[in-house]
Amino acid sequence: DSGVTQTPKHLITATGQRVTLRCSPRSGDLSVYWYQQSLDQGLQFLIHYYNGEERAKGNILERFSAQQFPDLHSELNLSSLELGDSALYFCASSVVPGSNTGELFFGEGSRLTVL
Amino acid sequence: DAKTTQPNSMESNEEEPVHLPCNHSTISGTDYIHWYRQLPSQGPEYVIHGLTSNVNNRMASLAIAEDRKSSTLILHRATLRDAAVYYCILRALDNTDKLIFGTGTRLQVFP
Numbered sequence: 270d271s272g273v274t275q276t277p278k279h280l281i282t283a284t285g286q287r288v289t290l291r292c293s294p295r296s297g298d299l300s301v302y303w304y305q306q307s308l309d310q311g312l313q314f315l316i317h318y319y320n321g322e323e324r325a326k327g328n329i330l331e332r333f334s335a336q337q338f339p340d341l342h343s344e345l346n347l348s349s350l351e352l353g354d355s356a357l358y359f360c361a362s363s364v365v366p367g368s369n370t371g372e373l374f375f376g377e378g379s380r381l382t383v384l
Numbered sequence: 385d386a387k388t389t390q391p392n393s394m395e396s397n398e399e400e401p402v403h404l405p406c407n408h409s410t411i412s413g414t415d416y417i418h419w420y421r422q423l424p425s426q427g428p429e430y431v432i433h434g435l436t437s438n439v440n441n442r443m444a445s446l447a448i449a450e451d452r453k454s455s456t457l458i459l460h461r462a463t464l465r466d467a468a469v470y471y472c473i474l475r476a477l478d479n480t481d482k483l484i485f486g487t488g489t490r491l492q493v494f495p
Contacts, residue, residue, distance in 0.1 A: 312485035375427030
């Protein structure tokens, strides 16, 4: 158990819909990272938040947005869903970024299926 | 971020040592070498990291070439539970600890 909690574990929805994935980081961790893993793209970095502020952005589509709240939990919002958005979405947390030695702790993921 | 190259797949028998290679010829002086693995149906997990010297922990050893252009993750006695995708990642010194994953090496362990 990494200490990172993601909900829901599974989600099935239809094209054009909007969903919200939630992540609770480990106690004390200020950083939250979101990743998308699909069969053809592998693990793709989406976005990094540190203490409520966006710190780095990766291959995140404009239809996707994220935020980190004052209690440090984070939400990833996916809108206008397409079939290709079906994937596993992972959240990870770490204590403080910038040392390039810190360990990232990953949750078990949220599996999104778009029909 | 500098790129790494790993074999797509490797095989091992249980209780034998496994050497997983990684090439990173464009590594910069401040890049750390990190290894993560992803067991089936789980999120990635940290294995080990190093800068210049060889490193050991309870999970594995990391051997780093003198010129730092390659490294090898060593599992001393593979178990069935070690079957996973192993990712070699270079972490740059910047204001984020994001990991950029490549395709990794899928390790199969046979009983």
